[in-house]
Amino acid sequence: MNRSKPIQGELLRLKEEIEQYAxxxxxxxxxxxxxxxxxxxxxxxxxxxxxxSRYPHWRFGMExxxxxxxxxxxxxxIYELVINTDPCYxxxxxxxxxxxxxLVMAHVYGHADFFKNNAWFRTTDKRMMDVMANHGxxxxxxxxxxxxxxxxxxxxxxNSLENLLDVNVLFETAEVVRKREELERTAQxxxxxxxxxDVRSKVLRSYMKSKEKGEYSAExxxxxxxxxxxxxxxxxxxxxxxxxxxLMQNAPIEEWQSDIIGCLREEAYYFLPQRMTKIMNEGWAxxxxxxxxxxxxxxSSEIIDFADVHSGVMAMSPQSINPYKIGIELFRDIEHRWDxxxxxxxxxxxxxMNKKESWDMKLGLGREKIFEVRKSHNxxxxxxxxxxxxxxxxxxxxxxxFNPRTGRNEIETRDFKAIKAKLLQQLTNFGQPLIEIESxxxxxxxxxxxxxxxxxxxxxxxFAADTMKNIFMIWKRPVNIATVTEEKEYIYVYDGExxxxxxx
Numbered sequence: 001m002n003r004s005k006p007i008q009g010e011l012l013r014l015k016e017e018i019e020q021y022a023x024x025x026x027x028x029x030x031x032x033x034x035x036x037x038x039x040x041x042x043x044x045x046x047x048x049x050x051x052x053s054r055y056p057h058w059r060f061g062m063e064x065x066x067x068x069x070x071x072x073x074x075x076x077x078i079y080e081l082v083i084n085t086d087p088c089y090x091x092x093x094x095x096x097x098x099x100x101x102x103l104v105m106a107h108v109y110g111h112a113d114f115f116k117n118n119a120w121f122r123t124t125d126k127r128m129m130d131v132m133a134n135h136g137x138x139x140x141x142x143x144x145x146x147x148x149x150x151x152x153x154x155x156x157x158x159n160s161l162e163n164l165l166d167v168n169v170l171f172e173t174a175e176v177v178r179k180r181e182e183l184e185r186t187a188q189x190x191x192x193x194x195x196x197x198d199v200r201s202k203v204l205r206s207y208m209k210s211k212e213k214g215e216y217s218a219e220x221x222x223x224x225x226x227x228x229x230x231x232x233x234x235x236x237x238x239x240x241x242x243x244x245x246x247l248m249q250n251a252p253i254e255e256w257q258s259d260i261i262g263c264l265r266e267e268a269y270y271f272l273p274q275r276m277t278k279i280m281n282e283g284w285a286x287x288x289x290x291x292x293x294x295x296x297x298x299x300s301s302e303i304i305d306f307a308d309v310h311s312g313v314m315a316m317s318p319q320s321i322n323p324y325k326i327g328i329e330l331f332r333d334i335e336h337r338w339d340x341x342x343x344x345x346x347x348x349x350x351x352x353m354n355k356k357e358s359w360d361m362k363l364g365l366g367r368e369k370i371f372e373v374r375k376s377h378n379x380x381x382x383x384x385x386x387x388x389x390x391x392x393x394x395x396x397x398x399x400x401x402f403n404p405r406t407g408r409n410e411i412e413t414r415d416f417k418a419i420k421a422k423l424l425q426q427l428t429n430f431g432q433p434l435i436e437i438e439s440x441x442x443x444x445x446x447x448x449x450x451x452x453x454x455x456x457x458x459x460x461x462x463f464a465a466d467t468m469k470n471i472f473m474i475w476k477r478p479v480n481i482a483t484v485t486e487e488k489e490y491i492y493v494y495d496g497e498x499x500x501x502x503x504x
Contacts, residue, residue: 004037021296022109029112030086043067050083053133080104084115086126099302106292110285120273135263157470162268164243234441241436276378283327335366389416452483459483465499
């Protein structure tokens with residue numbers, strides 16, 4: 001791997017110039033460290049989430065291959081990569097033109113300001129570069145001790161659960177979380193230490209025996225009820241959405257496996273705010289790169305090149321929402337509305353369309369308002385509060401649906417309420433099913449019962465089957481899930497051999 005290098009010369013001068021513009025506009029952030037690297041290196045870093053010392057895993061290689069081929073065949077290009085740490089690391093592509101580097105630097109300062117000031121990032125560990133390196137060291141040691149294939153197979157199972165998190169954890173400070181979890185682990189270890197070591201060893205031996213035969217057998221891998229207190233574990237489990245944490249603390253697994261779950265869970269929560277604020281974060285960074293470039297940093301000879309790159313970033317397609325485009329336009333709309341006074345009871349109740357169109361109270365509150373919005377919202381609350389009918393019409397946002405007769409995506413509806421509802425539905429839990437634990441002692445047999453919290457979209461049973469198979473691998477007992485289809489409840493089970501409906 002060609003390592004990244006600190007910037008110097010012209011790039012360092014540009015960094016100082018762009019940073020001063022960011023400061024003048026009121027952006028605040030942790031120190032930003034820019035490094036420059038070639039495209040192969042930036043693909044490797046992007047595949048690993050920006051962390052060069054992350055644990056080894058085949059999926060990072062697969063993602064690198066996709067990114068690299070995307071550039072070779074002209075499907076995509078990575079202009080920059082910025083990491084939510086203190087200091088904030090940002091990687092520049094060595095082949096970028098000077099105008100590109102200025103745009104990217106301005107974009108990075110927008111991200112850095114968002115990382116520091118948005119409420120959803122408040123408890124993310126800003127030392128994550130070191131934390132990821134420690135996780136990598138741990139997992140490499142486990143691979144050397146227990147075998148790479150065995151550890152990697154376990155990581156595969158745990159990674160399939162990284163969307164089964166509880167966003168409320170982000171409201172808790174990192175110190176409170178660490179202290180509470182340490183106390184819980186200590187109490188549980190003291191209570192179960194006497195019997196648990198033998199049980200865990202037996203479970204692991206039987207599981208590895210079944211894995212070597214290429215099959216999963218419920219009879220071989222389950223933990224006997226009389227050796228594991230499922231009833232006590234089940235006492236306060238109902239409604240639990242942090243399934244990775246539950247398995248880390250309660251599954252009959254070895255210490256190294258519990259440690260791996262803890263590492264991957266910590267990384268999943270680190271990335272969670274970025275998933276929750278994709279539209280806002282990219283919109284905020286795009287707003288500031290546009291503002292800094294057009295008002296300050298852009299030379300007349302660079303206008304066409306800047307417009308070409310910026311328009312490419314903002315391009316929308318009928319198939320998906322472009323977070324850069326929606327985000328920047330919504331921040332601009334909020335700024336305009338609060339500058340002109342197009343909000344509040346008087347404006348909303350005005351029925352004279354000509355008067356509303358020319359409405360301007362000259363309040364000049366727009367810049368203050370967008371900084372306020374940047375501080376407290378995530379994508380769902382951002383769109384729910386500020387995605388207005390006027391904005392929707394002005395941006396010509398519709399919902400599309402594939403027409404099998406014509407073989408094309410065609411406009412399904414122009415109705416604002418339907419468009420907004422569909423957009424919010426896609427953002428709720430990132431468009432993925434919301435799952436919580438109903439019981440960890442279902443039918444008094446130590447089985448797990450999950451519940452799909454139905455939010456308008458039916459459960460994809462093929463994905464559910466794969467996920468439940470991986471939970472079974474960790475929990476070692478049958479895993480059930482309750483869901484609703486056409487207002488009727490169904491329960492499905494994975495018992496170690498097959499995924500099937502439970503007969504009522």
